[in-house]
Amino acid sequence: QVQMQQSGPGLLKPSQTLSLTCAISGDSVSSNSATWNWIRQSPSRGLEWLGRTYYRSRWYNDYAVSVRSRISINSDTFKNQFSLQLNSMTPEDTAVYYCTRVRGGSGWAIDFWGQGTLVTVSS
Amino acid sequence: DIVMTQSPDSLAVSLGERATMNCKSSQSVLNTSNNKNYLAWYQQKPGQPPKLLIYWASTRESGVPDRFSGSGSETDFSLTISSLQAEDVAVYYCHQYTSIPWTFGQGTTVEIK
Numbered sequence: 195q196v197q198m199q200q201s202g203p204g205l206l207k208p209s210q211t212l213s214l215t216c217a218i219s220g221d222s223v224s225s226n227s228a229t230w231n232w233i234r235q236s237p238s239r240g241l242e243w244l245g246r247t248y249y250r251s252r253w254y255n256d257y258a259v260s261v262r263s264r265i266s267i268n269s270d271t272f273k274n275q276f277s278l279q280l281n282s283m284t285p286e287d288t289a290v291y292y293c294t295r296v297r298g299g300s301g302w303a304i305d306f307w308g309q310g311t312l313v314t315v316s317s
Numbered sequence: 318d319i320v321m322t323q324s325p326d327s328l329a330v331s332l333g334e335r336a337t338m339n340c341k342s343s344q345s346v347l348n349t350s351n352n353k354n355y356l357a358w359y360q361q362k363p364g365q366p367p368k369l370l371i372y373w374a375s376t377r378e379s380g381v382p383d384r385f386s387g388s389g390s391e392t393d394f395s396l397t398i399s400s401l402q403a404e405d406v407a408v409y410y411c412h413q414y415t416s417i418p419w420t421f422g423q424g425t426t427v428e429i430k
Contacts, residue, residue, distance in 0.1 A: 241367070241410060241421035258418045292366055296414075301373040303357040303414055307366035 196220040198293050198308040206315050212280040216293030216308055223269045223276055224249045229296040231304065232267060232278045236289035246296075247276055283315045319344045319413050323422035329430040336398040338425040340411035345391040348415060355415035358387055358396045360407045361424075367410060371396065403429065 202214035216230070223230060229248035235241050245257035247267045257265050264281040280287065293308040320343040330336040346355050354374035359367035369378045371387035374394055384399045398405055406429060411422040 240423050241412070243417075243419040243421075256417050300369060300378060301353070301357070301376060302355070303369055303372035303412070304359075304367075305369050305372075305378070307368075310366050 196295060196306050198295065198306060200291075200293055200308045200311045202311055202313075204312055204314060206283050206313065207317055208284055208315060210283050210315075212278065212283050212287070212291075212313060214278045214291055214293070214311055214313075215275055216277070217273065217275040218295075219274070221295065221297075223247075223274050224271050226250060227298045230267075230269070230276045231294045231296060232291065233294055233304075233307075234287075234289035234291045235310075238286075239289070242289075244278070244280075283313075285315045287313070288315050289313060318418055319346065319416060319420050321411055321413055321420050321422040323409075323411055323425050325425060326423070327426040327428065329428045330398075330401045331430045332403065333400050334430075336401050336405070336427055338396050338409055338427070340389075340394045340396070340422050342392045342394075342413055346413045346415040347391045354390055354394070355413060356387075356389070356394050357412045357414065358385075359410045359412060360405075361410065362407045370409075398427070401427070401429070 197219045199217045229246045231246040232244040245267050247255050266279040269276045290310045290312050292310050294304045295306040322341045324339045356374040358371040361367040370381050375387045386397050408424040408426050410424050
């Protein structure tokens with residue numbers, strides 16, 4: 195059974211950078227049959243996919259256009275984790291942030307979600 | 318981006334009765350290479366992350382009770398709870414994963430009448 199443990203700060207000031215980490219157990223971040231995604235949820239924007247990283251002989255990343263200029267998702271194979279960095283945070287970025295997994299065994303749908311991290315951006 | 322629109326926004330059903338909710342996508346989510354609709358349904362309870370119920374529009378995830386069923390193709394989909402139980406009170410989301418950016422519906426809230 196996979197477990198995904200999120201860590202990172204819950205309170206930021208405007209213009210600061212969000213850094214969240216998702217530590218994986220029971221699976222491998224470098225698996226050739228999984229992708230690792232960040233999704234956020236807020237009352238105003240609903241569920242919003244932010245981006246993903248995955249390994250297929252080399253590392254790939256995809257990002258949502260809405261955050262492309264200020265997002266970075268990276269993986270650490272030694273620690274078996276992946277991370278989200280979102281720059282220039284504003285109050286509109288206030289949301290619950292989830293790390294998630296996609297695997298072929300569930301039709302390539304998101305089959306597992308981390309516990310979520312409430313991130314509040316306020317001065 | 319593919320826009321997902323769910324209806325109704327909320328639904329009140331008596332225990333043991335059927336609950337049906339709908340999801341419409343602005344573009345087809347059918348992958349013609351494998352004839353699979355890349356449409357999933359999630360259940361979210363307060364304070365919890367979403368839980369996968371259905372993928373490929375109609376395939377139940379392992380461990381999901383068979384009172385949950387999904388149907389539809391291309392742009393029109395539905396999720397049915399055949400006999401509503403108290404533990405089914407939640408918000409239900411549809412989600413397309415046929416093309417990036419993946420998108421979600423706004424949710425349907427299911428309550429007990």
